[in-house]
Amino acid sequence: MGLKEKIADTQIWRSIFRHGYPSTPRNRALAALSNVFLHLHPVKARKSGIKLSFTWCMGGITFFLFLLETITGVLLMFYYRPTIEYAYNDVIAMREHVPFGIMRELHRWGAHMMVLAVWLHMLRVFLTGSYKPPREFNWNVGVILLLLTLLLSFTGYLLPWDQLAIWAITVGSNMARAHPLIGHEGPGASLLAVGDVNLVTPASDIRFGLLAGRFVGAGALLRFYVLHCVAFPLVASLLMAVHFWRVRKDGGISGPM
Amino acid sequence: MELFESIFNALASPSLYVILVTALFFLYLWKMRTFSRPGWVVAFAVMTTAFFVIGAQNGDFLKIITKGDNMPIVIMIFSILFTCSLAFRQASVNDMRIEKGEPPLEALDSNKKVLVWPDLIYPEFICTVLLGALFVFWSIAVEAPIEEPASGTRAPNPAKAPWYFLGLQEMLVYFDPWLAGVVFPGLIVVGLMAIPYIDTNPKGNGYYTFKERPFAITVFMFGFIVLWVALVILGTFLRGPNWNFFGPFEFWDPHKIEPLVNVNLSELFWVRMLDTRLPDAALIREAPGLLLLGAYFVITPALLAKTLLKKLFNEMGFARYSVLVMLLLGMGLLLIKMVMRWTLNLQYFVAIPEWFFNI
Ligand code: HEM
Numbered sequence: 286m287g288l289k290e291k292i293a294d295t296q297i298w299r300s301i302f303r304h305g306y307p308s309t310p311r312n313r314a315l316a317a318l319s320n321v322f323l324h325l326h327p328v329k330a331r332k333s334g335i336k337l338s339f340t341w342c343m344g345g346i347t348f349f350l351f352l353l354e355t356i357t358g359v360l361l362m363f364y365y366r367p368t369i370e371y372a373y374n375d376v377i378a379m380r381e382h383v384p385f386g387i388m389r390e391l392h393r394w395g396a397h398m399m400v401l402a403v404w405l406h407m408l409r410v411f412l413t414g415s416y417k418p419p420r421e422f423n424w425n426v427g428v429i430l431l432l433l434t435l436l437l438s439f440t441g442y443l444l445p446w447d448q449l450a451i452w453a454i455t456v457g458s459n460m461a462r463a464h465p466l467i468g469h470e471g472p473g474a475s476l477l478a479v480g481d482v483n484l485v486t487p488a489s490d491i492r493f494g495l496l497a498g499r500f501v502g503a504g505a506l507l508r509f510y511v512l513h514c515v516a517f518p519l520v521a522s523l524l525m526a527v528h529f530w531r532v533r534k535d536g537g538i539s540g541p542m
Numbered sequence: 543m544e545l546f547e548s549i550f551n552a553l554a555s556p557s558l559y560v561i562l563v564t565a566l567f568f569l570y571l572w573k574m575r576t577f578s579r580p581g582w583v584v585a586f587a588v589m590t591t592a593f594f595v596i597g598a599q600n601g602d603f604l605k606i607i608t609k610g611d612n613m614p615i616v617i618m619i620f621s622i623l624f625t626c627s628l629a630f631r632q633a634s635v636n637d638m639r640i641e642k643g644e645p646p647l648e649a650l651d652s653n654k655k656v657l658v659w660p661d662l663i664y665p666e667f668i669c670t671v672l673l674g675a676l677f678v679f680w681s682i683a684v685e686a687p688i689e690e691p692a693s694g695t696r697a698p699n700p701a702k703a704p705w706y707f708l709g710l711q712e713m714l715v716y717f718d719p720w721l722a723g724v725v726f727p728g729l730i731v732v733g734l735m736a737i738p739y740i741d742t743n744p745k746g747n748g749y750y751t752f753k754e755r756p757f758a759i760t761v762f763m764f765g766f767i768v769l770w771v772a773l774v775i776l777g778t779f780l781r782g783p784n785w786n787f788f789g790p791f792e793f794w795d796p797h798k799i800e801p802l803v804n805v806n807l808s809e810l811f812w813v814r815m816l817d818t819r820l821p822d823a824a825l826i827r828e829a830p831g832l833l834l835l836g837a838y839f840v841i842t843p844a845l846l847a848k849t850l851l852k853k854l855f856n857e858m859g860f861a862r863y864s865v866l867v868m869l870l871l872g873m874g875l876l877l878i879k880m881v882m883r884w885t886l887n888l889q890y891f892v893a894i895p896e897w898f899f900n901i
Contacts, residue, residue, distance in 0.1 A: 463724060
């Protein structure tokens with residue numbers, strides 16, 4: 286018995302992994318099956334489906350970037366306070382006072398690339414016709430994930446609280462002002478009124494709800510922070526679990542029948 | 543160098559740019575089997591690289607393309623070139639096999655099953671390590687941008703949305719915010735979600751092909767490349783102060799003045815064609831535009847169902863067909879409005895500012 290097998294035969298190893306060193310088919314199957322993380326994979330996969338030229342690994346890269354964003358994001362949260370007084374200086378301090386301070390860089394470049402990776406993943410899924418039955422539903426889960434990725438990136442854009450941030454969010458959130466019916470400059474806004482009193486005003490419309498104010502200010506910063514760090518990541522992780530599960534349940538990565 | 547700059551500045555005028563991209567797009571799909579050959583792909587990559595390298599002699603251009611937040615767009619251009627080539631190369635090979643009565647390449651080993659450990663887990667692991675190293679390297683090399691502290695009173699010029707929304711921001715030039723900012727994004731999401739339910743073609747499920755589903759691929763790629771990616775590029779590189787248009791090698795002069803000469807369809811119709819005053823009642827004033835839009839969204843679908851899309855209509859049934867055609871006409875409206883703006887300086891088809899209703 287070699288050293289590897291010996292280690293894999295100890296009680297500690299067995300208590301953790303519940304199978305021997307993955308060198309036999311049986312143990313390899315168990316390696317994927319008995320591990321909560323790896324079992325998002327099936328035990329066996331179609332050979333054509335796991336080729337790099339087929340998937341471009343784009344779904345995997347998107348997921349990798351999501352993990353990268355989560356880890357670097359948690360580290361950033363140690364240093365960042367979402368208030369108008371502190372936010373900007375905290376971001377500056379990250380580079381100047383934190384040793385090896387590239388977490389912000391990792392987080393920002395990762396975010397940009399995640400948006401691109403989701404698009405390319407969607408392109409791949411479309412071009413291989415992988416949204417066709419039985420995968421219609423998973424395509425829809427994907428569309429929501431695409432939306433969440435964009436929203437995650439958009440809410441994060443505000444947090445450095447510099448000129449780029451607030452004006453990009455101002456441009457973006459001005460759209461909400463024009464939402465039909467519930468934005469105060471949207472078509473039909475004047476329809477929602479009781480007598481002479483207009484219900485949809487700059488201080489009560491959908492944009493106000495989004496920004497917690499008439500302008501991008503303290504309320505908006507806190508709101509975007511909570512959405513960015515808690516709400517959206519939670520929903521996204523949940524949907525990713527569903528997404529991966531469905532890839533398996535729909536018969537693995539697609540291939541010709 | 544000067545010739546190079548003025549050629550590209552001229553090509554990048556908005557009307558020419560969009561028409562050129564559209565033309566190249568259809569040319570590519572038409573001659574896909576040629577253009578996706580490795581030789582051509584290398585040629586495209588070299589030409590694109592050459593454009594950026596030669597262009598980088600221009601200091602302003604270099605500054606724009608190497609700006610941290612613009613690097614994703616440069617990467618996007620190359621990665622889309624690469625992934626599309628990869629996809630359409632495989633599609634071409636498969637199409638030729640199918641023509642000969644052979645199954646697509648994927649079918650050869652799609653029934654072979656391999657153990658996920660190690661055949662998938664190892665590559666995933668290697669991919670993770672390589673990507674991690676790449677991002678660490680990138681992050682050390684390029685600092686994340688941070689500008690002046692936020693000020694609610696000093697707006698930068700131009701104020702741009704994040705890069706991935708620049709296509710929508712471009713739509714703001716041609717449409718009111720409730721359309722560009724609310725209805726269009728909504729339609730994109732609904733349209734994407736509807737795809738699996740309106741595309742009833744059972745072929746091409748699980749392998750690359752073009753010939754077995756040319757219509758679906760053309761429509762989707764048109765939306766993705768021309769209406770989304772091309773407009774992101776336009777918004778990043780060609781829109782400067784006051785959202786004015788600048789060639790890639792033009793200095794972003796904040797005092798550049800563009801005459802505002804846009805007119806509404808009502809004005810074109812009543813004043814310029816009939817030589818009368820604009821009618822006072824909004825609905826009469828806007829009747830030409832309303833009729834035009836009504837015809838576009840009601841009569842065209844019916845006509846198409848009887849002619850060009852007859853086969854599709856019979857296969858899909860009424861409900862699916864209606865959704866499809868409305869989405870198609872919506873996409874078409876974007877292009878039509880853009881072209882009308884550049885040629886006729888058209889502001890709105892229908893303008894009822896009293897109700898914030900302008901199209
Ligand atoms: C956060 C975003 C997303 C993540 C992390 C993700 C991840 C993945 C992964 C890892 C796979 C396995 C195969 C592969 O790598 O290609 C996959 C498959 C799939 N994804 Fe996604 N995805 C995301 C977004 C999307 C989007 C935007 C769509 C479509 C609109 C989509 C639709 C699908 C479909 C239909 C499959 C099954 C493909 C097949 O069986 O060939 N996903 N996804």
